Amino acid sequence: MEIVYVYVKKRSEFGKQCNFSDRQAEINTDISPSPDLAAQFVERNPVDKGIQCSASMSEHEANTERFEMETRGVNHVEGGWPKDVNPLELEQTIRFRKKVEKDENYINAIMQLGSIMEHCIKQNNAINIYEEYFDDEEAVEVTEEAPSAKTINIFRDPQEIKRTATHLSWHPDGNRKLAVAYSCLDFQRVPEDMSYESYIWDLENPNRPELALKPSSPLITLEYNPKDSHVLLGGCYNGQIAFWDTRKGSLVAELSTIEFSHRDPVYGSIWLQSKTGTECFSASTDGQVMWWDIRKISEPTEVVIMDITRKENLENALGAISLEFESTLPTKFMVGTEQGIVISCNRKAKTAAEKIVCTFSGHHGPIYALQRNPFYPKNFLTVGDWTARIWSEDSRESSIMWTKYHMAYLTDGAWSPVRPAVFFTTKMDGTLDIWDIVFKQCDPALSLKVCDEALFCLRVQDNGCFIACGSQQGTTTLLEVCSGLSTLQRNEKNIASSMFERETRREKILEARQREMRLKEKGRAEGKDDDHRDEGLAINMDELVVTAEEEFFSVIQMEMRRKEVEAMKKKAKTKQPTTETEEDVIEEETGEEDKSNEESTA
Missing domain, CATH: 2.130.10.10 (YVTN repeat-like/Quinoprotein amine dehydrogenase)
Incomplete structure (x- = not known):
């Protein structure tokens, strides 16, 4: 879009033309300071004063014409891969190359171009051994820039x-x-x-x-x-x-x-x-x-x-x-x-x-x-x-x-x-x-x-x-x-692969745990349904548990008593002679121990 403004006003309508000329400075009026006014002066600090001595600025905008590109193509049929051959498929390209290499015109063209290419290759191999390469090459610094x-x-x-x-x-x-x-x-x-x-x-x-x-x-x-x-x-x-x-x-x-x-x-x-x-x-x-x-x-x-x-x-x-x-x-x-x-x-x-x-x-x-x-x-x-x-x-x-x-x-x-x-x-x-x-x-x-x-x-x-x-x-x-x-x-493929494998293993563990919990819940539900059928078996199991607990605690009590008796005997040997009361207790404890051993043997 073009913005154009046309001025149609005549020059005479702008007013009288200004004529400027150079001349020396002249003193028109000299006013001396008044002491009365100076006594009334009140100093203010700081003082801000607005003046209009700055340069005049103007803004101008111009909308330039946009350059539009146009693409035109030419259908070039000589050379390149045929339409039925996909250059990305390795098998098709190899098959096409073998087919072309058997052509006589191809062999003649290669023989003619071989001498020209040999001359160019020899020119490239003629290296100046006195030339200095990478003279002012600076080391490339790797900078980690923020994503943008x-x-x-x-x-x-x-x-x-x-x-x-x-x-x-x-x-x-x-x-x-x-x-x-x-x-x-x-x-x-x-x-x-x-x-x-x-x-x-x-x-x-x-x-x-x-x-x-x-x-x-x-x-x-x-x-x-x-x-x-x-x-x-x-x-x-x-x-x-x-x-x-x-x-x-x-x-x-x-x-x-x-x-x-x-x-x-x-x-x-x-x-x-x-x-x-x-x-x-x-x-x-x-x-x-x-x-x-x-x-x-x-x-x-x-x-x-x-x-x-x-x-x-x-x-x-x-x-x-x-x-x-x-x-x-x-x-x-x-x-x-x-x-x-x-x-x-x-x-x-x-x-x-x-x-x-x-x-x-x-x-x-x-x-x-x-x-x-x-x-x-x-x-x-x-x-x-x-x-x-x-x-x-x-x-x-x-x-x-x-x-x-x-x-x-x-x-x-x-x-x-x-x-x-x-x-x-x-x-x-x-x-x-x-x-x-x-x-x-x-x-x-x-x-x-x-x-x-x-x-x-x-x-x-x-x-x-x-x-x-x-x-x-x-x-x-x-x-x-x-x-x-x-x-x-660097090393991103290995890091990503290990991350995916680790998270996959974690999910597999959680899935196995979830399946196990579901099986337990299913087993509990089935157990409630079979309570009446297995009631006799449950009673026998409870009796066995109670008997096992009683035997366990009886063995513990016997062991504690045995240790107490041994401690009292040891005390009687190392310290003063035991009194009659202590001897009676020892004999009583020993008798009970022998009696319990006989019962356990029976």
Whole structure:
């Protein structure tokens, strides 16, 4: 916006022009001091006096024009990996190299380039032995800086009717773009004129989105394909699955038929690590997890019902609201439900009932975030109600670590991809918490107020430096954390591993103790029921206990008497002769002792 003020007044209307000239100083009046006035003078100390001799200052504001960047691409088809070869898959790259090395043109090109490269290598090897290296190099000092984060960019929803930023996804190649899904999740409160569009933002140009995605229903989730960065998968509010190819424009490339889609909004969608790169699966609050192949997306290839009773009854299924899939465990996946239960599943089970392996229960409300630790897949993070919890697959009764109960509701969470002991959480009060459990377990290492409205989702970049947070009003804030939170610390992996193992062992001990107490309570309850049957046995047991007690105390009394007699005999030998009374007592005690010994022998 430009602010311009045009002066239209004529010069003659400003008054007479002032003419200044240089001349010598002149004395016009000389007033001598009056003694009468001097006698009336009252000195005041200190004296403050305001004068107007300071320089005149003026403020001027100028709004410069913003420089807008525009990105233009060139389709370069020569060189590089073919489209059907994934450079991240080692087997595919080795197979392709072997195929190329057998080509005659490849061998001729290598022979021609070999002499040129040999000349360059010899030049590099000609080192000046008299050159001094690292002359003024100073020792690098390791400084432990306080955790910090700063705002880099803000991407605002360009629509007039603001919507919630429901999901974020980073571009897989270089993370230079960010895909944001926008939707209104208030039940039956969607405005009539609300736009359905979601956007792809370029990090260098926050003024306007690079591409607008136009679905038939608002998007809840939006995910980049890690193998093909031009393809995006979206889960719609009406339960349909759609995907886009950015090379073909803003319109949907393919859409699932509504008869075979979910019945509720799709809250989770993840790409599978397959050879084709076209397989994915989704989850919804209708209690179903569906597998898809975008080459034939009209209907799902497989459906699993989240019924923990293993009866496959859709009416008893738990609503899925978050998903977790680890590529190193291709047959396993986890589902976070609205009821606060995490369901661990095995996709390759023989029967449908065996696909649900076990459950983890610990939250009072929906589990909005579920993610395995990238370094230790056995440990996973869940975010729900007012806490974030860390679990271990070896301990199913309860979580091994958890945060305190916050005053605000937690909405999302994620592990750091570079540090095993750091994770992030967002809250309804607009706060981003960064936890470092090696440094501090009770409180977050850094708590940052991102915005005034509620934060709804977050996503961490692969290098761990940048965090994107989406708010309820559609504002996406890009934050950069300090190097201390995005750099692997010394011996951190061993410390985090030992901490998780220690807490897992502690929970196992507590679980065993709890089971033992439950068995005792069960035994007591069963014992009360069998009192009438075992009444005779109980009476015999009581008699035996009483007899044993009497024998025990009689042995003690006999031993005490024996010691007293020995003490009296010893006293009689060492001191004066005993009197008749003492001798009688000794004889009486000795007689009783002999008598008791005879009885015990009998």
